[in-house]
Amino acid sequence: MPQAFDTVHNQVQNYLRECIRAGTYKPGDRLPSERDLARSLDVSRGSVRIALRNLEQEGMLLRVERVGYFVGPSRLVYEPGRLATFTGTIRGEGYRPGARVLQVREELPSREIREYLHLPVGKTIYLIQRLRLASGQPAIIETVYLPSDLCPGIISIDLNDRSLWGIMTGQYGVELGRAEIRLSLTALDAEQGRLLEVPAGSPAFLLTRLTFNRQDVPIEFDHEIYRGDISEFHIQAVAGHGVGGLHNGRPQ
Numbered sequence: 001m002p003q004a005f006d007t008v009h010n011q012v013q014n015y016l017r018e019c020i021r022a023g024t025y026k027p028g029d030r031l032p033s034e035r036d037l038a039r040s041l042d043v044s045r046g047s048v049r050i051a052l053r054n055l056e057q058e059g060m061l062l063r064v065e066r067v068g069y070f071v072g073p074s075r076l077v078y079e080p081g082r083l084a085t086f087t088g089t090i091r092g093e094g095y096r097p098g099a100r101v102l103q104v105r106e107e108l109p110s111r112e113i114r115e116y117l118h119l120p121v122g123k124t125i126y127l128i129q130r131l132r133l134a135s136g137q138p139a140i141i142e143t144v145y146l147p148s149d150l151c152p153g154i155i156s157i158d159l160n161d162r163s164l165w166g167i168m169t170g171q172y173g174v175e176l177g178r179a180e181i182r183l184s185l186t187a188l189d190a191e192q193g194r195l196l197e198v199p200a201g202s203p204a205f206l207l208t209r210l211t212f213n214r215q216d217v218p219i220e221f222d223h224e225i226y227r228g229d230i231s232e233f234h235i236q237a238v239a240g241h242g243v244g245g246l247h248n249g250r251p252q
Contacts, residue, residue, distance in 0.1 A: 008044070009050035113125060141224070145220065
């Protein structure tokens with residue numbers, strides 16, 4: 001193990017982190033025991049123990065009592081500030097994108113959805129709910145609300161393993177403009193946990209997105225639930241002249 005002007009446990013931690021990133025240890029793999037790691041790296045078991053615990057706190061490792069440490073599931077990195085498709089984002093990170101349709105239908109929207117999409121009373125929407133997959137692993141429960149006259153007949157298309165935005169822009173000529181996004185934490189109920197293959201009550205990210213076209217007309221409202229154990233969000237921020245800070249959650 002290369003030497004550095006750093007604590008020994010940090011050296012061990014960085015070494016293991018790089019092994020995981022390089023694929024030496026893959027998601028689900030069991031790591032060597034503390035004793036074996038200490039012997040192979042020529043360090044104390046105490047240093048190895050601290051390194052393993054730190055990596056567990058980072059979410060990179062999972063500890064099973066009386067069994068050992070395992071490499072945790074790969075994290076999926078999203079950038080909500082970019083209007084990019086899930087398909088393109090996941091493929092760019094080396095995963096195979098997928099989608100499984102849970103339900104599709106045309107219906108009258110709730111008052112909340114009608115107001116989000118600026119629809120008159122009596123106008124229908126398409127509800128499209130899918131389970132998004134990353135190399136076969138459940139990642140997101142996505143519920144999309146579209147004005148039915150925006151993309152007429154889109155629910156008759158096979159939406160399994162397809163990019164919805166790709167269909168909207170490619171087949172219907174929809175031009176994406178901007179989006180208003182909110183991100184919060186939630187806990188999965190029993191059905192959500194079943195779909196995402198994690199225990200009920202597990203932490204998750206809740207993202208809501210109102211998307212506008214280039215004429216600044218709202219065209220889509222999304223309600224997306226991301227698995228908390230494998231999701232990571234990267235958001236860029238720049239200094240501005242406005243007044244920021246916390247508020248009561250109402251639109252500002």
